[in-house]
Amino acid sequence: MTRRRAAFGVFRHVVLSAWTLIVLFPVAWMVLTSFKDAGDWVSWPTRWFPFLDFEPTLLNYRQIFYIGGTTASGELRREASEQAYAIWKGVVDSGVIVTIASLASLVLGAALAYAISRFRTGGRNYPYTILTVRMLPPIVIAIPMLIYYTSLPEFFRAVFNVRVAFFDTYHGLILLYIVTTLPYVIWMMLAFIDAVPRELEHAARLMGATRLTTLRVVVFPLVASGMAVTLLFVFILNWSEFLLALTLTQPNVLTLPVLLNKFQSAVEGRLYGPQAAIGTVVTLPVVVFGLLIQKHLVKGFSFGMIRR
């Protein structure tokens, strides 16, 4: 028995390590490339080890953050690198849009999920109906959305006599991101709220707490970790959204995926090094956020499909 168990332990580690290698291989390659100079990006035989195979350099990072040129003496060296990589613009725009959209979506969705869970708002089928919003491929609405956003200002000017733009603005994209992520927020929060026993709320109400206090003191602490998990998931979805941003922004608003895509297509000859450096930089914050709430992630991702 014990021997079988030990054998199983070994088997488990072998399989899991194999998958670990598969997962880490592309990531490691990206990080490696971000420290390589132009000549080492593509080479045969492959250069694997820093210091042994190639001399690591910070050039790519200096280039994307545009710190003092790209050579030790401070001059620009690579031709294509003469244009600054205005990555900060992308980071700021993406940061603002994604944070606001995710938070707003979380608040709206959580409130509705509470209503659905406790009062069956919208009827039994409502959660399923709302999933259809998510199933709509963005490409289907992208073009009419573009027309809609560019003609809305005229409508506002004619009816309310105010000037508002939607195309190529923060709020235009934020509104759309809220709508497209709401289905997931509602589904995930529904699971967390359903798991909170009603008896707790009844007890608080009997003791004279108002509905709002009950929500704040009883329900919120119990679903807080679930809200963090939901927020992370929605954040990831918005942070990587590409198609809608590509259609509905530029030149004023520039989210990261759109900005990154430019480097992919704009330059003749691929700039693997700077691309890898950017990739490393924009991936880090999400991974760190994920690490922080990892414990809750594992607990709360079954969409309420398990009942105790």
Add this chain to the structure above:
Amino acid sequence: MPKGTERRLGRWLERESVFRLVPLVPVQGLILALLAVPFVLTLYISLLRWRLTRGFWTAAPFGGLSNFADALGDEALLNSIVRTFVFAGTAVALEVLIGFGLALLTYRSFRGRRVYLTIFLVPMMIIPVVIGYNFSMLLIDTGPLNSVLGLLSGQDIRIRWLSEYRAAQVAVVLADVWQWTPLTFLILVSGLTGLPPDPVRAAQVMGATRWQVFRYVQLPLLKPVIVIALVVRTMEALKIFDLPMLLTQGGPGNATETLSIFLWRNAWVFNKVSYAAAASLLVLVLFSAVIFASIWLLRRERAALEADGPRRRAEWSRR
């Protein structure tokens, strides 16, 4: 705030109807304001004969149903639909299978579990555009992937991943599997850790083997979670756009031209906006079949849960 207003607000907040209906208003309002109008616009545009090169859409001539007729007879559209379903089917099947296998190995606690969990979740946190960069770097003819494959097989391997028809298709599916297996893994691990311990223990006490416990206790309890993993991933995989766009631009030829890319090309490359609108409406009809199927599945699973849960719990506690 004056005292009276505050009291009135307090009383208002005590009404059940406020909590029942107020949250619905902004959500429904947003959905209607943002999605309803563009949808009607799509309908209208699909009836026009409008190309981006021919001025503003309001001036475009009316074309009736000709776009729909064209779309129905378009082999490229049909091919891209088939391709999308094959891609999504393969990718989702692999993702759920691998995710399930990994979840079964990791859901109980053991030394090193946290490290594995942490690493396994990384790919889904990377922006698809970055994954596109990264895989196009890995997949060069003289790139690291061929290099590793060469080392493993002892031969000189030069698969032209992104410029050969089949290889490009495989590459796109593999990239999708790499990125999204973490999500199915996460959903399934979460489900497995959340399983009620009593039934499993009871089965063990009654002398069930490990396989029997898995097959007759855990698997049935886990079925709804598997369904949600399938539905969530299928929903997203059918929309696949970023990866093929970044890796191959739908090529070589049209090897990786998925539906989203087909529509994108027609609208922005060939400027056939009306045609793209008509095609996307047809696609929507097709998708709604998938949507209804998955909703039906989800509802069945949830209904079973709601009806079954308390009864089964009562039974277990009686024993």
